[in-house]
Structures are given as C-alpha cells and as structure tokens.
Amino acid sequence: MNITEIRITPADGREKSLVAYCSLTLDDCFAVHDLRVLQKRERLFVAMPCRKRMVPCPDCAAKNIVHARYCNFCGSTLADRSRDEFAERRLYVDVAHPVKESFRNELEHAILSKCASIQSFVNGIE
Ligand SMILES: [Zn+2]
Known part of the structure; x- marks a missing residue:
C-alpha cells in the first residue's frame, strides 16, 4: 500500500x-x-x-460520552465510571x-x- x-x-x-x-x-x-x-x-x-467512546443509557439506550453522569436524552442517571480505570484509559477509540x-x-x-x-x-x- x-x-x-x-x-x-x-x-x-x-x-x-x-x-x-x-x-x-x-x-x-x-x-x-x-x-x-x-x-x-x-x-x-x-x-x-479517533472519537470519544460512548456508552448506552440503561433506560433509553441512547449513546452518551463515557464520563457523562446523566443521559443527554432522557436525563437518567448513568453508572459512575470515574473510578473505572479502563474507561479512563479508553476515553477515545481509534x-x-x-x-x-x-x-x-x-x-x-x-x-x-x-x-x-x-x-x-x-x-x-x-
Ligand atoms: Zn437515556
């Protein structure tokens, strides 16, 4: 190539x-x-x-950035990933x-x- x-x-x-x-x-x-x-x-x-990694909302399945506290679409509380070492390292994906x-x-x-x-x-x- x-x-x-x-x-x-x-x-x-x-x-x-x-x-x-x-x-x-x-x-x-x-x-x-x-x-x-x-x-x-x-x-x-x-x-x-690269792009920011997204995680699905458990209530509406909309995708939110990995460190979001609340869903941008329905307002539900998202899982706290602040102590998730993997999420910290993989905030962006190629x-x-x-x-x-x-x-x-x-x-x-x-x-x-x-x-x-x-x-x-x-x-x-x-
Ligand atoms: Zn939602």
Whole structure:
C-alpha cells in the first residue's frame, strides 16, 4: 500500500500539544482525515483519527460520552465510571489505524517528514 498524498494543516495553537492536522490518501483511492501530529516531551508522534467512546443509557439506550453522569436524552442517571480505570484509559477509540507496526512506522515517518519540509511549520515548533 502506498501513501500517495499527504496534506498537513498547522494547528492554530489553541491546544498546547497539537502541532498539526493531517489528511492522507492511500493508493490514490482511499482518503483518511483527522490524523493529528502531537508533541509530547520534545517528541512528535502521529495520532490516528479517533472519537470519544460512548456508552448506552440503561433506560433509553441512547449513546452518551463515557464520563457523562446523566443521559443527554432522557436525563437518567448513568453508572459512575470515574473510578473505572479502563474507561479512563479508553476515553477515545481509534476509528482507523494501521494494523501492522511496519506500516505505522512508514506512515509516521512519511507524515513527520512532510511536516519537516514545511518551513513555517518547522519554525513554529522550535
Ligand atoms: Zn437515556
């Protein structure tokens, strides 16, 4: 599988660790949006597109974000997950991601190389 296009959009600086957004195209036929380039402890890495994890309301089955105390649709009290370590770690779930580590490394290298080639981007993170 070839990465045939990478588009980088520098972040506006409102979120401290967010450096840029990225969209890419695979084999000229499949596009993936909302990848994010993040910086933590001087290291840049690529986060896959993700969404907040949802849990169903026991009364109406509507989906609510995992840490919601009350259902957004019927107002029922939801289970307290504040001490749920799994819920804490899995607040977000990837909606698309590489299956093989080798492709993840290839993807990350390609995206970070593209970022490094954009002069204004490089100046912004130094
Ligand atoms: Zn409900």
